[in-house]
Amino acid sequence: MSIVIVGSVAFDTIETPQERVERAIGGSATYSSMIASLFCPVKLVGVVGEDFRAEHRAVLEAKGIDLEGLETVEGGKTFFWEGRYGADPNERDTLVTELNVFETFKPVLPESWRGSGFLFLGNIDPDLQIDVLDQMKEGTVSGCDTMNFWIEGKPESLRRLLSKVDILFVNDGEARQISGESNLLHAGKAILEMGPSVVVIKKGEHGAMLMTGDMKFITPAFPLESVMDPTGAGDTFAGGFMACLAAAGKVDSESLKRAMVYGTVSASFTCEQFSVERLKNLSSDDIKKRFNELMAMVRVDDEAQD
Amino acid sequence: MSIVIVGSVAFDTIETPQERVERAIGGSATYSSMIASLFCPVKLVGVVGEDFRAEHRAVLEAKGIDLEGLETVEGGKTFFWEGRYGADPNERDTLVTELNVFETFKPVLPESWRGSGFLFLGNIDPDLQIDVLDQMKEGTVSGCDTMNFWIEGKPESLRRLLSKVDILFVNDGEARQISGESNLLHAGKAILEMGPSVVVIKKGEHGAMLMTGDMKFITPAFPLESVMDPTGAGDTFAGGFMACLAAAGKVDSESLKRAMVYGTVSASFTCEQFSVERLKNLSSDDIKKRFNELMAMVRVDDEAQD
Numbered sequence: 067m068s069i070v071i072v073g074s075v076a077f078d079t080i081e082t083p084q085e086r087v088e089r090a091i092g093g094s095a096t097y098s099s100m101i102a103s104l105f106c107p108v109k110l111v112g113v114v115g116e117d118f119r120a121e122h123r124a125v126l127e128a129k130g131i132d133l134e135g136l137e138t139v140e141g142g143k144t145f146f147w148e149g150r151y152g153a154d155p156n157e158r159d160t161l162v163t164e165l166n167v168f169e170t171f172k173p174v175l176p177e178s179w180r181g182s183g184f185l186f187l188g189n190i191d192p193d194l195q196i197d198v199l200d201q202m203k204e205g206t207v208s209g210c211d212t213m214n215f216w217i218e219g220k221p222e223s224l225r226r227l228l229s230k231v232d233i234l235f236v237n238d239g240e241a242r243q244i245s246g247e248s249n250l251l252h253a254g255k256a257i258l259e260m261g262p263s264v265v266v267i268k269k270g271e272h273g274a275m276l277m278t279g280d281m282k283f284i285t286p287a288f289p290l291e292s293v294m295d296p297t298g299a300g301d302t303f304a305g306g307f308m309a310c311l312a313a314a315g316k317v318d319s320e321s322l323k324r325a326m327v328y329g330t331v332s333a334s335f336t337c338e339q340f341s342v343e344r345l346k347n348l349s350s351d352d353i354k355k356r357f358n359e360l361m362a363m364v365r366v367d368d369e370a371q372d
Numbered sequence: 373m374s375i376v377i378v379g380s381v382a383f384d385t386i387e388t389p390q391e392r393v394e395r396a397i398g399g400s401a402t403y404s405s406m407i408a409s410l411f412c413p414v415k416l417v418g419v420v421g422e423d424f425r426a427e428h429r430a431v432l433e434a435k436g437i438d439l440e441g442l443e444t445v446e447g448g449k450t451f452f453w454e455g456r457y458g459a460d461p462n463e464r465d466t467l468v469t470e471l472n473v474f475e476t477f478k479p480v481l482p483e484s485w486r487g488s489g490f491l492f493l494g495n496i497d498p499d500l501q502i503d504v505l506d507q508m509k510e511g512t513v514s515g516c517d518t519m520n521f522w523i524e525g526k527p528e529s530l531r532r533l534l535s536k537v538d539i540l541f542v543n544d545g546e547a548r549q550i551s552g553e554s555n556l557l558h559a560g561k562a563i564l565e566m567g568p569s570v571v572v573i574k575k576g577e578h579g580a581m582l583m584t585g586d587m588k589f590i591t592p593a594f595p596l597e598s599v600m601d602p603t604g605a606g607d608t609f610a611g612g613f614m615a616c617l618a619a620a621g622k623v624d625s626e627s628l629k630r631a632m633v634y635g636t637v638s639a640s641f642t643c644e645q646f647s648v649e650r651l652k653n654l655s656s657d658d659i660k661k662r663f664n665e666l667m668a669m670v671r672v673d674d675e676a677q678d
Contacts, residue, residue, distance in 0.1 A: 153554070248459070251597050272578035273592060284669045286579060286590040291557050323672045363590045364670045366629045 068107035069312040070179050071099045071305065072198050073188020073211075074168060075112040075136065079148040080297055080340060082155075087295075090341030091125055093145060094188030094211065097298035098305025100345040101332045102186070103129035104353060105309035109179050111135035111198065113171045115142035125346065134176050142167035155293045155337075156270045175201045182206070184312035187231070188301060189213050192223040199230055207317055209233035209308045211300065217243050229261040232317070235304045241267045250275065251282075264322065266307065266329075268300055276326050281319055285326045288334035288360050295340045299333040302345070306332025306353075331356040374413035375618040376485050377405045377611065378504045379494020379517075380474060381418040381442065385454040386603055386646060388461075393601075396647030397431055399451060400494030400517065403604035404611025406651040407638045408492070409435035410659060411615035415485050417441035417504065419477045421448035431652065440482050448473035461599045461643075462576045481507045488512070490618035492610060493537070495519050498529040505536055513623055515539035515614045517606065523549050535567040538623070541610045547573045556581065557588075570628065572613065572635075574606055582632050587625055591632045594640035594666050601646045605639040608651070612638025612659075637662040 073095030079088045095112045102108045109132040114122075116138065126133060148162035173194060181203045187195040187210035195210055202208070210231045216224055217240060224244070228234060234257060242248055245256035250267055254277035257265045268274045271293075273286040307329030314321040331353055338344045379401030385394045401418045408414045415438040420428075422444065432439060454468035479500060487509045493501040493516035501516055508514070516537045522530055523546060530550070534540060540563060548554055551562035556573055560583035563571045574580045577599075579592040613635030620627040637659055644650045 249597060251595055269578070272575070275592075275595065282595065282669050284592040284595070286581075286592050289557055289581065289588065289590070291555060320673060327672055361672060363588050366633055366667060367626055 067183035067312045067315045068109060069102055069184040069186060069309050070109045070111060070135075070175065070182045070198075070202070071095050071102060071186045071188065071308075072111040072173055072195070073098065073186075073190055073301070074145050075110075075114050075118065076145040076147055077117075078297060078341065079146075079162070080295055081148075081150040082295060083151070083153055084294070085340070087340045089146075091122055092147065092298060092341060094190070094298075094301040096126065096342060097301035097336060097345070098186055098188055098308070099126065099131050100129050100342055101302045101305040101336075101348075102309030102312075103131050104348065104350050105306065105328070106184075106313040108132065108309070109135060109176075109182060111173050111175060111179075113137045113139060113167045113173075115139055115144040115167045118144045125342065128346070135173070135179065137171075139167040149297065151296070155296045158296075173198050183315070184308060185209070186304060186308040187211065188304075189216075192216050192220050192227040196223065196227050196230065199227070207232055207311065209235060209304060211235045211304050212240065214240060214243060225260065228257070231262055233264040233266065233308070234262040235266045235268065235300070235307070237268045237270070237300065241265070251277075264317075266304075266326070268303060270296070270299075274303070274326060274330060276322060278319075278322070281322070283323050283326055285330045285360070286364065288331050288356060289363075290334055290337060293337045296337050298342065299336050302336040303329040303333040327357055327360060328353065331360055373489035373618045373621045374415060375408055375490040375492060375615050376415045376417060376441075376481065376488045376508070377401050377408060377492045377494065377614075378417040378479055378501070379404065379492075379496055379607070380451050381416075381420050381424065382451040382453055383423075384603060384647065385452075385468070386601055387454075387456040388601060389457070389459055390600070391646070393646045395452075397428055398453065398604060398647060400496070400604075400607040402432065402648060403607035403642060403651070404492055404494055404614070405432065405437050406435050406648055407608045407611040407642075407654075408615030408618075409437050410654065410656050411612070411619040411634070412490075414438065414615070415441060415482075415488060417479050417481060417485075419443045419445060419473045419479075421445055421450040421473045424450045431648065434652070441479070441485065443477075445473040455603065457602070461602045464602075479504050489621070490614060491515070492614040493517065494607060494610075495522075498522050498526050498533045502529065502533050502536065505533070513538055513617065515541060515610060517541045517610055518546065520546060520549060531566065534563070537568055539570040539572065539614070540568040541572045541574065541606070541613070543574045543576070543606065547571070557583075570623075572610075572632070574609060576602070576605070580609070580632060580636060582628060584625075584628070587628070589629050589632055591636045591666075592670065594637050594662060595669075596640055596643060599643045602643050604648065605642050608642040609635040609639040633663055633666060634659065637666055
């Protein structure tokens with residue numbers, strides 16, 4: 067099956083203690099589509115300004131991503147974000163957020179995309195996420211991301227979204243914020259009661275935990291010798307996860323477990339270079355190789371029965 | 373095989389946001405011996421004062437722990453520690469440390485214990501750890517714990533210990549402090565170069581990572597619905613780990629992996645109740661059951677080769 071991915075397409079200026087990169091390609095839909103393209107056909111819904119030129123589109127086209135749903139606003143400027151990381155790559159300050167063309171974005175899905183089967187809603191206004199979800203055909207498997215800005219600013223829209231979506235991706239802080247529970251198992255349970263049948267709680271370098279009504283699954287992060295730029299790691303995780311499900315064409319325990327591991331290794335690649343650089347030349351084989359490496363680091367061959 | 377365990381036997385006063393427990397049984401050798409006793413015969417080396425009465429010894433004796441090496445100093449007082457946990461159970465303040473009989477402790481191993489095969493050196497003065505290690509027969513498999521107090525206060529003794537010991541247990545902060553490396557893979561490599569053939573880096577609720585010259589293994593923590601008291605979790609981890617190796621009677625990749633998972637689930641039990649309460653009635657079957665539960669949370673049945 068194929069996947070429709072909605073979210074931001076952006077320019078990011080990123081500063082780490084080592085380096086600064088100006089106006090690199092970024093945005094939730096960019097990261098998640100680029101990784102998803104290694105698993106299944108991808109259809110991107112988003113908006114850019116005139117400053118998003120052919121050379122920028124080419125980065126997405128090179129991955130075979132269908133851009134029919136990427137609207138260009140004449141005379142408009144592309145969404146811009148600037149952030150700075152400290153010595154701890156888990157902590158960052160947002161210095162600038164310019165919504166630009168995103169401010170009036172009203173996503174409309176091409177008719178032929180509505181039966182794609184799988185949908186990933188990157189971190190945008192939950193009202194827009196609901197709007198897109200409602201455009202998809204009945205039976206679509208949907209996943210969404212969100213952030214503290216919407217949890218605080220649009221709690222009712224977010225609750226409405228959660229009552230409709232199948233899979234929620236959040237980090238540990240967001241899970242605690244949404245649920246009001248500090249223990250992550252309690253937080254996950256509380257979120258499942260709000261609607262999603264699957265919740266994925268991401269913990270950055272400490273891995274991720276998936277919960278359904280009758281299953282828990284935990285993946286440690288893939289250990290990296292150096293983290294250059296964690297921007298987009300969460301989007302890549304979710305993109306790899308959802309596209310792995312779309313490729314399998316089903317959502318059962320085993321495909322969810324595989325999606326967790328593929329999401330995890332997907333995110334690890336993104337951190338290795340600035341912006342989407344590492345994703346540009348990444349292959350399916352690179353991902354499969356790292357999947358097996360990570361599994362070898364957690365698997366015990368003979369179990370407890372002595 | 374059997375294991376000799378050296379460390380503190382203590383009284384702990386522990387305060388959490390929920391509760392306060394006064395002068396409960398604690399100490400590194402207590403926690404690690406009690407869990408180890410579920411895997412193999414345990415011989416405890418330590419020192420207590422007259423205030424450590426028959427009822428306290430009975431807690432250890434009930435586990436079948438050999439106390440021939442537990443010296444009682446007439447007129448002396450047992451090591452005392454008081455600590456307070458905040459809302460985040462990973463952070464604690466030490467309020468009181470009274471070494472008491474520990475100040476002049478000079479461990480002497482019963483002659484018949486020196487060929488036990490396995491040795492765990494709980495967190496005590498590295499000079500004492502070396503002294504005990506030197507009393508064991510050639511070919512003993514040894515593991516040790518340490519802490520920031522010794523890393524800062526006795527760096528040369530610690531380096532000497534590391535050149536002799538086989539397995540080092542540290543938490544992530546200690547690994548960074550010993551190695552001067554912030555990345556944990558680099559920290560682990562640097563520590564391996566100092567002597568140990570195995571380093572285990574513990575990350576509390578985020579699990580643990582093991583490194584040897586040619587293997588990495590990662591275990592997430594066993595997810596708990598509530599953490600009542602994390603005191604002794606690290607000691608229980610190391611005790612379960614080392615005793616699992618002693619029970620296997622060998623140190624190869626597979627036994628190290630199993631030891632990581634057993635250490636992890638051992639630690640999880642300790643956190644469920646105050647002091648050693650949960651360990652008192654814990655059975656081998658409880659541990660095996662949780663081993664299998666944790667493995668089910670990380671294992672993917674069909675791997676990446678589609």
